[in-house]
Amino acid sequence: MKKYVKTNLKASSQTRWSAKHVAVNALLNNLPEIAEALEEVKQTSRAPEAKCEAGHLLTAIKDFKFILNLTIWANILREINRGNIEIQKEDIIFSRSVALMDGLLKTLQKMRQNPMEHWIKEAGEIAEKSSVDPILQKKRISKRKKHFDEMCQDELQTLQPVQLFSKEIMMVFDRIISEIKKRFDCATMLNLNFAFLNGTNILKMSIEELQKYGADLARKYERDLSAVEFCQELYVFKEQAPLLFGDIGIKVKKANGFYLLQQIYEHDLQDAFPNICIALRIYSTLPTTSASYEQSFSKLKLIKNYLRSSMSQERL
Template identity: 30%
Template structure:
């Protein structure tokens, strides 16, 4: 009985998978999720900063807008090629339109689509892309605000001094912490400044002629100042770039690293000691370093250290 039920269910699924609408949806979701997955991995890189993250986000939004206007025909072509490989006729099945009950008299009747492909494009293809564009905006509002504040640090070489001075003043205001202090029944305000906007502008102007041409992003500028012992000569710029680079674009990379501990403990339970747990956690978190190591060399070093030589 179970085998017959499973067989019927598998046959019905096979028939549905050969449906033209399913093939079109398969190609459509593959294109969409591939682009989203690529940008997601880009944002989770350790060297990713907000300016580069905003650039990747804008490219994804532009791709979605272009794909919404011109991508449906490409999806149909890909679905037709897939249907030929499966020996299936790529034809949309026409379905009867279900009438929606009116709640009010002034509501208009549902407009029927004579072409099922056009109905799919309007009701599914465009609808999904519109929702994707609407959901991406609020996720990056805070990052866009940070990029507007710190963005001049990436482009100061090509900016006039007046623009740099104005941007530095806005950054100084954003990084100012105002506290209320009560002394002798009097309340006063105390400002704590992380940077000085005027001095930051002067430091950027002084850095322009000596900064190498290959230093194009904030990380390279920070490394140039640190490796050449010039952090004390440009203190405000050094602090501003450090704050800029420590603002996370996403938290997925950090969450994935910390979740390794639970995975290791679940797999090995409580059969190991603390030293082994700590070592496995470090190996799991630093997996990129582990991939670059050669197992044969490690085993050779281990054998040389653990070998017991007996003198006769």
């Protein structure tokens, strides 16, 4: 394989989007070279199992439907990976991560609306390099016994290959979009709860609006915030913030919550606005990412392994 392919081919990860992106891109960008390598193995290998497996893989990647799927998946993963990289930066703030996810959803929805001819044209250019006809072949559908409540003519048999593939890929887009929406709906709601705590909204909103949002937030964090004192602090902060911060007062109009928190501490105003500081600290420390799997190299796994080994040594 190294004779034809200059880059390393990676296995698709079940947990890391960036690893999926790297694996699919490596396969898509080196498809002609991989086909040549498999052809050589098929023709020259003395091991029957290797020849058989190479033949099956070659048949699979020489199928235009496979190339079309790979092309669409590479485009989806590219956008997801771009957002993933931005969200994992050290200086990312919560509102920025929510905006990135909103942009990702809009991008995926726009990709979903692309006509199938767009994807076929893009995949056709790759198929041409691999000497594959850019045509979706109609495969024979096995007949089965129908039940009494089914229609006489199966819907799938009446669809053309392009229509059938379009139906399948729309289901993929819908699933991805719905999963991203489900995972970040909570983040969007949290961001709305704290959205009034930035320079633009503090200066633009009326006192009544600020105090309403402040009271709502205090009810949700009643153990941390005093509703009465918080509303009073918002009233004073709105009127005096540009003056209290001196020369940088003009920047308050465009400041995010983390910047406001920094300025409060730099000017030693945390005792004057304790509840605002607490609210901004909560907002600034909200996690921007979540993980549903534990990586083998994660810090938690290392700690668990250390505790297990220490415990066994004590018992010995």
